[in-house]
Amino acid sequence: MSGASIETTLELWATSLRDIKARMRPLFTQGRVAASAGLFLDGLLGDERRKTGWMRAEAAGDPGPWRQQAILGRGRWDADALRDLVRDYVVKKLAADDAVLVIDETGFLKQGRASCGVGRQYTGSAGKITNCQIGVFAALVSRHGHAFIDRALYLPKAWTDDKARMAAAHVPQATGFATKPGLAVSMIKRAVAAKVPFARGSRPTASTASAMWRWLCAARARATCWASMPTTSFDPGWTSRRLPARRHRSRALSIRQDGSGCRRVTARRAPVSTTGFIGVG
Secondary structure (H helix, E strand, O other), X not given: OOHHHHHHHHHHHHHHHHHHHHHHHHHOOOHHHHHHXXXXXHHHOOOOOOOOHHHHHHHHOOOOOHHHHHHHOOOOOOHHHHHHHHHHHHHHHHOOOOOEEEEEEEEEEOOOOOXXXXXXXXXXXXXXXXXXXXXXXXXXXXXXXXXXXXXXXEOOXXXXXXXXXXXXXXXXXXXOOOOHHHHHHHHHHHHHHOOOXXXXXXXXXXXXOHHHHHHHHHXXXXXXXXXXXXXXXXXXXXXXXXXXXXXXXXXXXXXXOOOOOEEEEEEOOOOEEOOOEEEEO
């Protein structure tokens, strides 16, 4: 790559980053808080492998981590408004007729008990039951790239049944227990309301995604819902290379345009592996 093209690429990145910060600015009532949020974003994009408060503060030139911590704790701003801003930006940049909505969970290993939602639970990150937090995420994937558009923290009943613990973690009082499939359904509903199109959905097992499955089958849009194990593979039609995958049969329900009925169909093979819920637009 020539020096000129590198400079052009870096300037494009810098311009895009300034654009994103400008979009974020209305979320903050004070300029200094918006500036700290911009520096927080810079720190997340930095080279440091671990993004601790101290490391982000050092990258921002702050004497300590309190400004970085204030963004996530004491600062008053609407995180869901930022989520919607990110989603709209991603859709604008990555939208395609054959885009895929991917919803899946992942675990974050923890040592203590103070982190919100932490507890002994199964996570594929470790392949066993261990002390962790579980997050459910939605991402938009297309030939143009991929990016997250939604997120939710799973709170086990041990948390939602303990009001004192919830209050200590600053969880809103109205927050109740929601299953991981329930969180996935909420994400799908938000995506539909925001006009993020998809026409096919997949669940890893009948037991873990039944709520999402029922909601998709009731949706007033044409959809094909794929039922399979987490090792299911699929072919969106725009993959640039074939990935190793076991060939197997997957069951599906094809919903009529008015959502009034279903018919069962079968897929025999697919070359791209996935580990979560899938929707294809």
